[in-house]
Amino acid sequence: MEYGCSADGFAVGGLPPSSSGGDGRQLYLDLSLDLEIQNIEGGRLNKPELMRVVFYDAETLEFVSDDYVLPEGGYINALPGRYKMLVYNFDTESTLIRRDRALSDIEAYTSEIPTSTRTGLLTKLKASATKPSFIAPDPEALIVYEPDHLLVARKDVEVVRRTGTQTIYADAASIVETYYLGVKLNNKGHLASAQALLSGQAKSNTFGFDGGVSEESVILYFDMYSGVNDKEGGVDVLQTTFNTFGKLPEEVSHLWLTIVVTNTNGETVTWQKDITDEFNNNPDKYIYIEEPPIDVPIPPTPPGGGGGFQPTVGEWEEENYDIAI
Numbered sequence: 001m002e003y004g005c006s007a008d009g010f011a012v013g014g015l016p017p018s019s020s021g022g023d024g025r026q027l028y029l030d031l032s033l034d035l036e037i038q039n040i041e042g043g044r045l046n047k048p049e050l051m052r053v054v055f056y057d058a059e060t061l062e063f064v065s066d067d068y069v070l071p072e073g074g075y076i077n078a079l080p081g082r083y084k085m086l087v088y089n090f091d092t093e094s095t096l097i098r099r100d101r102a103l104s105d106i107e108a109y110t111s112e113i114p115t116s117t118r119t120g121l122l123t124k125l126k127a128s129a130t131k132p133s134f135i136a137p138d139p140e141a142l143i144v145y146e147p148d149h150l151l152v153a154r155k156d157v158e159v160v161r162r163t164g165t166q167t168i169y170a171d172a173a174s175i176v177e178t179y180y181l182g183v184k185l186n187n188k189g190h191l192a193s194a195q196a197l198l199s200g201q202a203k204s205n206t207f208g209f210d211g212g213v214s215e216e217s218v219i220l221y222f223d224m225y226s227g228v229n230d231k232e233g234g235v236d237v238l239q240t241t242f243n244t245f246g247k248l249p250e251e252v253s254h255l256w257l258t259i260v261v262t263n264t265n266g267e268t269v270t271w272q273k274d275i276t277d278e279f280n281n282n283p284d285k286y287i288y289i290e291e292p293p294i295d296v297p298i299p300p301t302p303p304g305g306g307g308g309f310q311p312t313v314g315e316w317e318e319e320n321y322d323i324a325i
Contacts, residue, residue, distance in 0.1 A: 026075075026162070026163075026164065026165045026166060027075065027076045027077065027078055027159060027165070027166050027167075027168060028073065028074070028075050028076070028165050028166070028167045028168070029053060029069055029073040029074060029075075029076050029087070029167075029168050029170065030072075030073045030167055030168065030169045030170070031051060031069065031071065031072060031073035031087065031153065031170055031171075031172060032169075032170070032171045032172070033047070033048075033071055033151055033171075033172050033173075034151070034171065034172065034173040034174070035047065035151075037149065037174060037178055038178060038284065038285050039178045039179060039180040039241050039285055039286070040178055040241060045149055045151075045174070047071050048071050048089035048090070048091050048151065049071075049089075049090075049091045050068055050069075050070070050071075050089065050090040050091055051068065051069050051070070051071060051073075051087055051088065051089055051090060051151075051172075052066060052067075052068055052087065052088055052089075052090045053066060053067045053068070053069055053076050053085065053086075053087050054066045054085070054086045054087070054100065054106075055078050055083040055084075055085055055157070056083060056084045056085075056086065056102070056103040056208075057081075057083065057084075058081075058082040058083055058084055058156065059082075061084065061102055061103040061104050061208075062101065062102055062103075063100065063101045063102065064078070064081075064083065065077065065078060068090065071089075073170075078157075078159045079159065080159050080160060080161045081158075081159055082156075082157070082158050082159075083156075083157045083158075083159065084103055084154070084155075084156055084157070084208075085153075085154070085155045085156075085157045085168070085170070086103065086106070086152070086153070086154055086207075086208055087152065087153040087154075087155075087170055087172055088150055088151060088152045088153075088172070088207070089150060089151045089172075092147075092148040092149075092150060093148055094110050094111070094145045094146065094147055094148050095108050095109075095110060095147040095148040095149075095150050095176070096108070096109055096110065096111060102208075103208035103209070104206070104208055104209070105206065105208070106206065106207065106208045107204050107205065107206045107207070107212075108147065108150050108175065108204060108205045108207055108245070109144075109147075109203060109204035109205075110144045110145045110146065110147050110204075111144065111145060112142055112143060112144050112145075113143050113144065113145060113221050117221075118143055121143075121195060121197070121221075121260060122137070122139070124260045124262075124268045124270075125137070125258070125260060125270055127268065128260070128268045128269050128270045129270040129272070131272075134270065134272055135254075135256050135258075135272065137197060137199065137219055137258065141199070141217070141218065141219050142203065142218040142219065143197065143218070143219045143220075143221050144203070144218045144219070144220065144221065145220075145221060145222075146220055146221070146222050146242050146243040146244060147176050147243050147244070147245060148176070148243065149174040149176045149178075149243065150174060150175050150176055150205075150207070151172040151173060151174050152172055152173065152174070152175050152207050153170040153171055153172035153173075154170075154208070154209070154210070155168065155170045175205050175207050175245070176243050176244070176245060177243065177244055177245075177246055177285060178241055178242070178243050178285060179241065179242055179243075179244065179279075179282075179285040179286070179287060180239070180240075180241050180285065180286045180287065180288075181196075181224070181239060181240055181241070181242060181257075181287045182227075182229050182232070182237040182238070182239040182287070182288045182289070183224075183237060183238045183239070183259070183271070183288075183289045183293070183294050184235055184236070184237060184289065184290045184291075184293035184294070185226060185236045185237050185238045185293060185294050185296065186236070186293050186294065186295045186296065187295060187296040187297075187298055188226040188236045188238075188296065190263045190264050190265075190296045190297065190298055190299060191226050191238070191261065191262075191263065191264070191296045192262045192263055192264045192266075193223070193261075193262045194223065194224040194225070194238055194259055194260065194261045194262070195221065195222075195223055195224070195259070195260050196221070196222050196223070196224050196240070196242075196257065196258065196259045196260075197219050197220070197221055197256075197257075197258045197259075197260075198219065198220045198222075198242070198244075198255065198256070198257050198258075198275075199217070199219050199220075199254075199255055199256045199258075200217055200247055200248060200254070200255035200256070200276075201217065201218055201219070201220045201244050201245070201246070201247060201248070201255075202214045202215075202216070202217070202218070202244070202245040202246050202247065202248055203216040203217065203218045203245070204216075204245060205245045213245055213246050213248075214245065214248075215248055216248075217248055220242065220244055222240055222242045223240065224238045224239060224240045224259065225238070225239065225240060226238055226239075227239045229288065231288075232288055232290075235290075237288075238259065238261070238294050247279060247280075254274045254276050255274065255275055255276045255279050256272060256273075256274055256275075257272065257273050257274075257275045258270065258271070258272045259271045259272070259294065261294060261296055263296050263297045263298075263299060264299060265297070265299035265300070267297045267299070269295070269296075269297055271292070271294045273289060273292070275287060275289070
């Protein structure tokens with residue numbers, strides 16, 4: 001076991017037993033991480049760099065102390081008493097944590113997309129969505145980034161006064177789900193970019209207790225890319241994997257998937273489908289949509305006879321002149 005500080009300056013591993021004395025603060029956290037995740041490359045998350053260990057008072061649920069350990073665990077400090085311990089990885093980029101001073105309030109969430117991105121996206125939707133059945137996103141709805149995986153362990157702990165080392169065992173698993181999404185694609189060679197919006201998703205997770213998925217709806221934003229789906233017989237698809245805190249626990253409205261496709265000529269089209277049925281009762285978290293396919297607009301063929309990039313030369317015509325000498 002190594003002791004010292006991480007690159008961020010946090011103490012890692014706590015105090016070794018020889019430094020703890022005999023007052024009951026000799027605690028070792030033995031931490032097991034479930035890194036097996038469906039639908040990600042390789043099927044496993046990379047091991048996190050750092051885990052935060054937070055102790056809350058068992059009665060008031062108020063913050064008492066915190067520590068930082070390596071993914072396997074380490075020595076931590078807590079005075080004798082009864083606690084609710086919360087452990088989570090401390091290296092996420094898009095998943096943010098707030099209100100950590102009370103166990104019932106600590107929340108994982110993601111930020112809104114920039115105003116410029118939102119404005120550009122909604123402008124494209126308005127310009128290219130011509131079908132009467134198109135359901136435009138609520139202009140007041142939050143559009144947010146997808147979350148990173150957050151590995152969380154919860155444990156009721158009683159720290160006792162003793163001269164030896166007390167070991168606490170805890171298991172951490174992600175509170176974020178990963179889905180595969182693929183839509184049959186035509187004319188993929190003309191695709192420049194594609195952005196997706198998925199409504200009916202949970203805004204956050206108050207993860208101090210199990211089942212803390214928010215009942216407030218947001219629209220999830222993510223990019224999609226062209227590829228080949230071998231599972232469906234090698235068909236061309238617009239695809240991605242996306243992360244979510246989950247659908248709303250009591251969601252009764254439809255979950256709309258809206259995709260804005262831009263071709264190599266800068267032309268945009270909008271594709272939309274209600275995927276409520278595909279999203280529900282889906283233990284494999286695998287969504288493939290064959291109908292209707294996405295048709296990327298084929299750019300018009302440039303007219304012949306000119307242009308700086310496609311010059312042409314007409315046939316030579318012979319002309320004779322007399323020259324005076």
